[in-house]
Amino acid sequence: GNSVTQMEGPVTLSEEAFLTINCTYTATGYPSLFWYVQYPGEGLQLLLKATKADDKGSNKGFEATYRKETTSFHLEKGSVQVSDSAVYFCALFRAGNMLTFGGGTRLMVKP
Amino acid sequence: GAVVSQHPSWVICKSGTSVKIECRSLDFQATTMFWYRQFPKQSLMLMATSNEGSKATYEQGVEKDKFLINHASLTLSTLTVTSAHPEDSSFYICSARGTGTGVSPLHFGNGTRLTVT
Numbered sequence: 243g244n245s246v247t248q249m250e251g252p253v254t255l256s257e258e259a260f261l262t263i264n265c266t267y268t269a270t271g272y273p274s275l276f277w278y279v280q281y282p283g284e285g286l287q288l289l290l291k292a293t294k295a296d297d298k299g300s301n302k303g304f305e306a307t308y309r310k311e312t313t314s315f316h317l318e319k320g321s322v323q324v325s326d327s328a329v330y331f332c333a334l335f336r337a338g339n340m341l342t343f344g345g346g347t348r349l350m351v352k353p
Numbered sequence: 354g355a356v357v358s359q360h361p362s363w364v365i366c367k368s369g370t371s372v373k374i375e376c377r378s379l380d381f382q383a384t385t386m387f388w389y390r391q392f393p394k395q396s397l398m399l400m401a402t403s404n405e406g407s408k409a410t411y412e413q414g415v416e417k418d419k420f421l422i423n424h425a426s427l428t429l430s431t432l433t434v435t436s437a438h439p440e441d442s443s444f445y446i447c448s449a450r451g452t453g454t455g456v457s458p459l460h461f462g463n464g465t466r467l468t469v470t
Contacts, residue, residue: 278461283464283466284463284464285357285359285446285461285462285463285464286397286446286448286461287461288460331396331397340387340399340402341387341448341459343396343397344396345395345396346394346395346396348394
């Protein structure tokens with residue numbers, strides 16, 4: 243079946259540090275891949291997506307590239323801010339309208 | 354962008370009572386809605402999938418008689434937690450997918466924090 247594995251958190255960084263959150267997946271065929279962000283006490287917001295191999299999704303300084311050869315979709319940001327503190331979920335989308343989520347990675351950015 | 358409104362954002366109820374949570378798509382028609390449950394510091398667990406006008410499909414291990422889902426229109430789905438118990442306390446999140454879309458992300462509500470005392 244489909245699965246998504248994320249690095250465990252929390253990830254604690256100082257402001258302006260470089261961020262990488264690893265995400266790998268297992269799926270048949272060609273899933274679409276997403277990163278969602280959840281701020282404290284809120285639901286999920288779509289951060290970025292990629293629908294095919296070698297696509298790069300980007301938004302708000304965050305980037306992730308769909309790597310089929312390594313079945314990965316790692317999230318990166320060059321310079322994090324305190325306001326980026328949240329939980330980040332990697333997810334894949336396949337037929338049946340269902341999202342499969344990773345376990346989430348909590349990011350804490352200190353000033 | 355598409356907005357999903359979830360209400361209430363938080364609710365406290367006594368053990369044995371029932372609680373209804375609403376999920377509305379505000380600017381699109383949601384053919385499919387999903388209900389998730391999230392435990393503290395954990396990922397989202399899909400509870401059920403509902404399509405407008407038909408019975409919800411529940412995931413394995415989710416009691417359909419306890420978590421009643423109604424998707425009566427293309428803009429509204431409700432989740433009723435019946436005879437709530439403290440172990441039902443959790444964060445419940447709905448999401449919706451619109452019509453006429455190809456590969457599209459789901460749009461999420463802001464969640465409802467249920468506390469059963």
